[in-house]
Amino acid sequence: STEQTPPRGAFIVFEGVDRCGKTTQCNKLMEHLKAKDLSAELWRFPDRSTESGKRINAYLAKEVEMSDEEVHLLFAQNRWEKRQTLLDKLAAGTTLVVDRYAYSGIAYSSAKGKDTMSLEWCKAPDQTLPAPDLVLYLEVSAEAAKARGGFGGERYETADFQEKVAEMFEQQKNAVWVSLDADDSPDEVHDRVKAEVDRTLTTLKDFTWLPVLR
Numbered sequence: 001s002t003e004q005t006p007p008r009g010a011f012i013v014f015e016g017v018d019r020c021g022k023t024t025q026c027n028k029l030m031e032h033l034k035a036k037d038l039s040a041e042l043w044r045f046p047d048r049s050t051e052s053g054k055r056i057n058a059y060l061a062k063e064v065e066m067s068d069e070e071v072h073l074l075f076a077q078n079r080w081e082k083r084q085t086l087l088d089k090l091a092a093g094t095t096l097v098v099d100r101y102a103y104s105g106i107a108y109s110s111a112k113g114k115d116t117m118s119l120e121w122c123k124a125p126d127q128t129l130p131a132p133d134l135v136l137y138l139e140v141s142a143e144a145a146k147a148r149g150g151f152g153g154e155r156y157e158t159a160d161f162q163e164k165v166a167e168m169f170e171q172q173k174n175a176v177w178v179s180l181d182a183d184d185s186p187d188e189v190h191d192r193v194k195a196e197v198d199r200t201l202t203t204l205k206d207f208t209w210l211p212v213l214r
């Protein structure tokens with residue numbers, strides 16, 4: 001047979017504090033991938049449509065109370081629920097653009113600064129989930145974040161807390177992270193996103209396996 005296995009899709013994650021421009025960049029990247037005729041899907045965590053997601057949504061909307069530990073595990077469960085589908089999509093050659101992943105879970109929970117929730121404790125429930133090929137971290141200065149303002153009424157949406165979250169993101173940087181200056185214009189940021197994603201797509205031709213979170 002002349003049939004060839006298609007290369008697997010790329011697993012691309014966007015991370016950053018609230019209002020850093022992730023949603024805009026995800027949408028722009030999707031347009032870029034579609035223009036290249038690539039099979040691609042946009043995902044986001046938390047996925048608020050599942051049972052765990054509905055509880056998370058109620059928690060974020062401050063409709064229910066839950067312990068910090070409990071909600072941390074719920075966010076991780078919300079990712080584990082999607083693990084097999086995620087692997088199947090990538091294996092079928094679909095690229096996944098994912099708005100937030102385990103790094104958000106770890107950053108937002110550890111930013112609470114509780115002594116029951118060390119960085120190690122926060123990392124544990126997501127360990128061995130598929131690891132992304134590329135993390136695009138949108139770095140927004142404290143001044144620019146304040147200037148953007150307009151935080152909604154959801155939990156976590158205060159400038160002080162967001163600063164702590166940013167610190168906890170910084171502590172998670174690794175080899176697949178690329179930090180982008182999100183104070184630049186959306187088009188400038190998108191140009192860098194495109195370059196990084198195109199580079200990542202090229203490297204995928206050389207291997208088919210997917211590493212796991214450690």
Ligand code: FDM
Pocket residue numbers: 018045046060075076100101102104105106108109155156
């Ligand atoms: N968040 C998101 C967490 O606290 N833990 C997680 O694991 C994830 C994925 O939930 F405040 C927080 C981050 C943010 C909120 O908001 C989700 P958006 O606007 O849907 O990204």
